[in-house]
Amino acid sequence: MKLDHLLETNVKNFGEYPMLYFQEEIFTNIETKRISDRFAAGLRKQGIAEGDKIMVILPNCPEVIFSYQGINRAGAIIVPVMFTLHPKEIHYIVANSGVKAIITSSFVLEKVRTAVCDLVVQPAVITVDVPSGDQVLNFYDVLVDKNDSTELPITTTEDDTAVILYTSGTTGSPKGVLLTHKNLYTNAENSAKHNETERGTILGVLPLAHVYGLTISNITMLLGGSIVIFPNFNLAEVFAAIEKYQVRSFSAVPAMIHAMLSYPDGDKYDTSSLEWIGSGSAPLPVVLLNAFQSKFNADIYEGYGLSEAAPIVTAHRKGIQIKPGSVGIPIPGVEIKIVDDEGKELPVGEVGELIVRGENVTQGYFNNSVETDKILKNGWLHTGDMGRLDEDGYLYIVDRKKDLIIRGGFNLYPRDVEEILNRHEAVSEASVIGIPDERMGEEMVACVVKKEGNEVSAEELIRYCQEHLAKNKTPRQILFMGALPRNGVGKILKTHLRQNAASVISASNQK
16 A cells, blocks of 8 residues: 555556556656656665655646655655745745755756755755756666666655655745655545446646645546646636536546636537536635536535545545535544543534544654644544534535634624625625624625626625525625635635735725
8 A cells, every 4th residue: 555556556457558648748657657666766876765755846746746756655754835935834844844855847946946045964855847957967877777667676665754745834934744655545445336337538727736636636546537737727628628528527626616607608519428526625605516517517525634644534425315504424444523621422413523533644744743633643634624413324525713703792604694695696715704892802805806897886796695594693794805825735824814804894894
């Protein structure tokens, strides 16, 4: 159960076939394995030893797959990083993890150079599209000659760390989640069993630097599938690929599903092959789920996961009821419970913290025992997410524990209000937050993006909420915005919203 076994198993089970499509390039599974082997041998030749850490900071491209497989085949550890990060964030991760090499491209190279310029020990920089020289090595120059032996005597086991994945750091400095070969392999294997997915071609629209995209690529190798890799989410190219490759399913995040639904030229393409889309990483509004399923005649299988669980915990799948608003049932090998603040299991229907147990659960955070002890207790991962279970074992995520709003002593869940607001005909997106209030402790504010060409007032939206929810559960203020701030995988940054809302309201109160 090691990640470097994925390609061997794939070739053995399925023979040679086109695995990666990228722009005009096609790589078979055997070609992918050969390049990965040559890169692994090249890394060892460059002085990379077992257990060394290598950062991969690239837009989606075949070299991401080659790098991941090559790094693990060399016995080293992958540190995947979103290329959209600021140089200061990159600097923190490089310094904290102690990476020995960085794999990047011309698109990101200047940010990388800025990030590492003041480090005493400079990591080697390998670029996929810049010639060797000027303190960089070209990726393809690192590859050993194809006639050289690429058999590497490595001693890593399934319990060794394969990936260190840094969290987004929205609640403080990023933490490096330790994920072993077993964590990631078993999660991919059990997810594949859960979905009973057939071989086919999927769309690689998720960032491969994110654990969701990484795991989907692992699942695809296990199933003998192919991936059309996109360097960015281009709607025309996505729809064209669905038509060209007769794509039956792929995984996305809610922001992508929203964009596909809103795309005015979507009807120009044949999307009749599409059967279902997996949705994760952020809550999916029920109104969006229903609208997408109606327009494209394709199901949405919403699921739930987190980096610390490698990442998939629950999901919908073929053959079981889709319950809108739910994130499905646990995948094989994963146990879940809903508990109170003392860790006592709560009955069906009651809201509490979700805890998770299974071979997919992290061993903790890199060099951070304090934070590790907060999340791992008696073999269970405490997720910090609030949820409830129904009588059929379906999980409903109510909100992040830290996003819970306590107004006048009452617990208010932003997700409830967001679902109501997203149903309004003039609302494109909504996110609800709590900001400090002297009288009530916290007050609820809704940040709203209006649909193009639609007008609605704050007063109208507040009245609309009050028609569907108790008055004390509705927002006291509406802030209209041009767009909601998101991270690289499309998750709404509520920390940024709180800061923006607090400053806007403070300025308004001083007038």
